[in-house]
Amino acid sequence: xxxxxxxxxxxxxxxxxxxxxxxxxxxxxxxxxxxxxxxxxxxxxxxxxxxxxxxxxxxxxxxxxxxxxxxxxxxxxxxxxxxxxxxxxxxxxxxxxxxxxxxxxxxxxxxxxxxxxxxxxxxxxxxxxxxxxxxxxxxxxxxxxxxxxxxxxxxxxxxxxxxxxxxxxxxxxxxxxxxxxxxxxxxxxxxxxxxxxxxxxxxxxxxxxxxxxxxxxxxxxxxxxxxxxxxxxxxxxxxxxxxxxxxxxxxxxxxxxxxxx
Amino acid sequence: xxxxxxxxxxxxxxxxxxxxxxxxxxxxxxxxxxxxxxxxxxxxxxxxxxxxxxxxxxxxxxxxxxxxxxxxxxxxxxxxxxxxxxxxxxxxxxxxxxxxxxxxxxxxxxxxxxxxxxxxxxxxxxxxxxxxxxxxxxxxxxxxxxxxxxxxxxxxxxxxxxxxxxxxxxxxxxxxxxxxxxxxxxxxxxxxxxxxxxxxxxxxxxxxxxxxxxxxxxxxxxxxxxxxxxxxxxxxxxxxxxxxxxxxxxxxxxxxxxxxxxxxxxxxxxxxxxxxxxxxxxxxxxxxxxxxxxxxxxxxxxxxxxxxxxxxxxxxxxxxxxxxxxxxxxxxxxxxxxxxxxxx
Numbered sequence: 193x194x195x196x197x198x199x200x201x202x203x204x205x206x207x208x209x210x211x212x213x214x215x216x217x218x219x220x221x222x223x224x225x226x227x228x229x230x231x232x233x234x235x236x237x238x239x240x241x242x243x244x245x246x247x248x249x250x251x252x253x254x255x256x257x258x259x260x261x262x263x264x265x266x267x268x269x270x271x272x273x274x275x276x277x278x279x280x281x282x283x284x285x286x287x288x289x290x291x292x293x294x295x296x297x298x299x300x301x302x303x304x305x306x307x308x309x310x311x312x313x314x315x316x317x318x319x320x321x322x323x324x325x326x327x328x329x330x331x332x333x334x335x336x337x338x339x340x341x342x343x344x345x346x347x348x349x350x351x352x353x354x355x356x357x358x359x360x361x362x363x364x365x366x367x368x369x370x371x372x373x374x375x376x377x378x379x380x381x382x383x384x385x386x387x388x389x390x391x392x393x394x395x396x397x398x399x400x401x402x403x404x405x406x407x408x409x410x411x412x413x414x415x416x417x418x419x420x421x422x423x424x425x426x427x428x429x430x431x432x433x434x435x436x437x438x439x440x441x442x443x444x445x446x447x448x449x450x451x452x453x
Numbered sequence: 454x455x456x457x458x459x460x461x462x463x464x465x466x467x468x469x470x471x472x473x474x475x476x477x478x479x480x481x482x483x484x485x486x487x488x489x490x491x492x493x494x495x496x497x498x499x500x501x502x503x504x505x506x507x508x509x510x511x512x513x514x515x516x517x518x519x520x521x522x523x524x525x526x527x528x529x530x531x532x533x534x535x536x537x538x539x540x541x542x543x544x545x546x547x548x549x550x551x552x553x554x555x556x557x558x559x560x561x562x563x564x565x566x567x568x569x570x571x572x573x574x575x576x577x578x579x580x581x582x583x584x585x586x587x588x589x590x591x592x593x594x595x596x597x598x599x600x601x602x603x604x605x606x607x608x609x610x611x612x613x614x615x616x617x618x619x620x621x622x623x624x625x626x627x628x629x630x631x632x633x634x635x636x637x638x639x640x641x642x643x644x645x646x647x648x649x650x651x652x653x654x655x656x657x658x659x660x661x662x663x664x665x666x667x668x669x670x671x672x673x674x675x676x677x678x679x680x681x682x683x684x685x686x687x688x689x690x691x692x693x694x695x696x697x698x699x700x701x702x703x704x705x706x707x708x709x710x711x712x713x714x715x716x717x718x719x720x721x722x723x724x725x726x727x728x729x730x731x732x733x734x735x736x737x738x739x740x741x742x743x744x745x746x747x748x749x750x751x752x753x754x755x756x757x758x759x760x761x762x763x764x765x766x767x768x769x770x771x772x773x774x775x776x777x778x779x780x781x782x783x784x785x786x787x788x789x790x791x792x793x794x795x796x797x
Contacts, residue, residue: 194583197580198580198581201576201577201580202577205566205569205573205576205577208569208573209566209568209569212568212569212609213568284562285562286562286563286564288524288527288529288557288559288562289562289564291528291529291547292527292528292529292552292555292556292557293552293578293581293582294549294550294552294553294581294582295581300581446531448529448530
């Protein structure tokens with residue numbers, strides 16, 4: 193209960209921060225909308241009016257892209273801003289203040305900052321789903337939506353865990369800016385259905401950096417083509433990822449030496 | 454029965470492993486492949502005990518281990534060895550009850566949210582520490598009373614002066630009513646008036662709440678004004694623990710006599726003054742000499758006899774000089790002998 197309240201406070205604070213600078217608020221909203229629209233172009237070029245690529249028609253690939261947009265919104269709106277701050281905290285030694293607080297440090301740093309405008313991505317994602325299913329001619333079943341939601345939760349858990357691992361690395365090596373960029377660019381591949389990738393890439397994006405789990409599985413769930421075994425494996429994998437990330441985080445904290453005054 | 458100590462430290466040591474390389478590009482490239490590490494002992498076998506409500510100043514040159522000690526006490530750094538208890542807790546476990554009973558204020562780091570007014574930080578801390586709304590309002594009013602926050606706490610932090618920011622930092626750190634207060638150079642960079650204000654605030658706060666206070670500062674005035682007891686740390690080791698006056702007298706047993714002469718009277722007699730003690734300062738109407746403690750009486754009598762004295766004061770040498778002398782004599786048994794700092 194206390195953490196729910198705390199979460200609310202943190203959210204309000206992020207909103208206050210976003211509203212602090214009016215011009216910035218308006219421009220970041222515009223940028224969010226424009227980017228979401230522009231990013232459809234490569235997909236249109238690759239899939240529209242062609243036979244299925246890797247078993248994916250234009251419409252079903254659009255569903256994957258919808259999930260990618262949504263997850264990108266989650267990443268840039270709720271995960272990324274907070275965790276990038278942690279890296280600065282570690283370098284400057286201001287993580288001290290977080291560790292002095294009588295609340296879970298991982299919770300505090302993970303909820304420190306949100307970008308409210310990224311909610312636009314959610315709207316764009318829903319519009320893409322609507323368009324794709326309109327072209328397909330039938331809406332997803334209620335069970336498919338429920339399964340897709342479960343897959344979304346698994347995807348967010350994995351995404352968050354990977355980020356925590358990146359941030360935890362900062363406790364040892366201090367500067368991880370490039371690791372952050374690397375992750376961002378790898379994540380970009382998640383806009384394509386995973387079966388488009390072959391060989392080594394397929395293995396890399398399924399097991400090492402589970403992009404398939406992040407966007408392809410939820411899309412398959414919504415389309416009603418996800419095998420139950422895969423769904424269960426995804427949930428288990430996401431739980432393991434979350435537990436692993438938590439353990440690494442705790443170990444990293446013990447390694448914290450604080451920057452000198 | 455005596456109260457249990459607020460802070461108990463036994464044989465505390467902290468060793469850091471630091472990466473080391475020679476200057477220059479070649480060494481920088483080499484260090485990419487092969488890193489050499491060396492161990493630095495920041496705190497070395499430190500023991501001390503502080504009673505509830507005590508105000509203690511940590512003194513020592515830069516890199517002496519003061520901040521490291523504070524951070525171990527606050528639970529931020531795990532000690533390499535030794536036992537530490539603060540307010541009945543082992544700090545490194547970071548238990549909620551422990552964290553709620555302490556506060557750490559760092560003059561060189563800030564917790565205030567840069568782009569938002571300090572009131573936002575206050576509200577956030579209220580939520581984190583779970584302070585009831587009415588208690589929060591009352592504490593804020595008290596702090597406002599002592600610090601005059603109202604005028605500044607609504608402006609964005611980045612628009613505040615350093616002094617205003619420090620006031621708000623103090624308020625943000627104290628809103629949860631900590632019983633043990635760690636202050637790491639709280640007055641650094643502040644102008645004299647603001648230093649005085651912060652000092653007065655800390656004293657009033659400690660008196661009002663009975664909080665235990667540990668302070669490190671480079672401004673000796675802070676320590677003189679706030680801390681009856683000082684702990685001197687040098688190269689991670691305890692050099693002195695006891696009362697400030699005793700420290701000053703042990704290191705510099707001399708006294709300073711400052712004399713002002715009447716403007717219309719004769720000039721000071723240099724030869725006569727030099728016979729009494731070491732001349733620190735000598736001008737047309739003013740002289741400062743340093744004499745051994747036991748010679749003060751005689752010297753004053755002779756000064757009055759030989760000069761037209763308008764005013765005369767006897768003082769201890771400035772604490773800065775005492776410290777300089779203390780740290781210059783590293784390894785000198787005089788300052789560290791156990792008899793200097795009798796602690797019960």
